[in-house]
Amino acid sequence: MPETLFAFALASMLVELTPGPNMAYLAVIAATEGRRRGYAATAGVALGLAIVGGLAAFGLAALVERSPLAYQILRWGGVLYLLWLAYDGWRGAGETIEHAPPGSSDWRYFRRGLITNLLNPKAAVFYLSVLPTFLSGKDGLSETLLLSGIYVTVATVIHAGIVTLAGAARAFLEDPRKERLLRRVLSVGLALIAFWFAVKTGR
Template identity: 65%
Template sequence: MIAGLATETLAGFALTSLIIELTPGPNMAYLAMIAATEGRRPGFAAVAGVALGLAVVGLFAALGLATVIAAQPLLYQALRWGGVAYLLWLAWDGWRGADEAVEHAARGSTLALYFRRGLVTNLLNPKAAVFYVAVLPGFLPVAAGAVQAVTLSAVHVGVATAVHLAIVALASLAQLVLDDPTRSRILRRVLAVALAGVALWFALKT
């Protein structure tokens, strides 16, 4: 037992989190696009931002704020459409930058940009808040407190980060064969269109 949670509960929640994270979504599409076109370092920087964003949302959920968001349709819709707009902007930025030379983000300021984008993408992602409202409570024991909720949130962030790191590592392999400007431009635009598609799917399904 860890933090008042049975080992079986933690294992079951971790497995559930893994299945959900393996389902294509905004994070997967964005991280794959960054890693495939920019390389591992920007991808890992984005993963760090995503992890922090998930941790912040998880902490808010543990304090009961996610429930407030879910109970307020206007607040939820504002957050949802803000996330959709941001994803569409990232897709447009990726399409527009397809003709630019690939930069490998050697400077810290460039990596900070990808970190910030990963962070904002998740802070504007109501799917993360809904996950903590709809899924996490089912794994909490009766009369559980904030400690147990924070523990499960940390498990989810850990699982999600592991999946995201794997996505970046695999997608970045494509970057190694994209020295040709034409192939690089085509892939960037294909991934930009895919990210826009995810944003539209996100708008319809959440």
């Protein structure tokens, strides 16, 4: 179990460190509007991820426990999803997001962070395809809630770090060569985690 939790935390970290909407959004907010509003947006993102995770947990637990076929479908879906993320990161595909207007209240930044993740298909797909590959099937609900909590914690720590170091992080990501290097390093890591899924999570 500890090995599985570590691997899941590592996968979560690599997914969250890959440049994407949340990273860009939080870095720009903190750099242009200040850390306080960046932290407000981070809290909204965390709540959004927790809500999606909770909804997925109650639906996934029974499904995975009762249907080996469903588990295998989700398992291989997770492998393919991570490989797709690795490919997407390697080729450097960018994503755009909508920002709150400058001068907005902290609540507005919190709300944008929340809504962005409630409507973010990547968050739902992660819970529905990647997370189940780490379930043993013995106690689906408890395991799913535990892994969801780990994912939200890892994501929030990373997002808070991005806000705290927004100036340096934004400067790094604006350098095309450094961004390309970061994407490729993280993409290789994601691909390795995907292969680990295929070998370690077979039943």
